[in-house]
Amino acid sequence: MSTLLLNLRHVPDDEADDVRALLDEQGIAWYETEQGRWGISFAGIWLRDDSELMRARELLDTYQRERRERVKAEYRQAKADGSLPSVLSELRRNPGQLLLAAFGILLMLGLVALPAFLLSR
16 A cells, blocks of 8 residues: 655655655655646655555655755855845845835735725715
8 A cells, every 4th residue: 555755745846856866766666646737636755565664754854854954054054155035135136026016915905905995985
């Protein structure tokens, strides 16, 4: 019977690729289900054989621990050298997109408040 190893919801593509490669390197039989066109279906990496679950789980736990430490180190480095994105840096890099988003938010707030304004008159 198949067993779910990794739910792929909110999993970055590079992490999913690493897990696929890890399972292939270790000779663990797996298959993947897709999310589907509308995002309703369940996307995941499944093991074909239940007996491989403990070994696969240990490999995945080790990989995720190493990935967490690497990503934390990259974050600390980006924060230290000032390359971490911020709202101000995004405004400098792409002011049109940020201003358009702000305009859209204000427009939606105005539309939501319009009935209350009309009823108070």
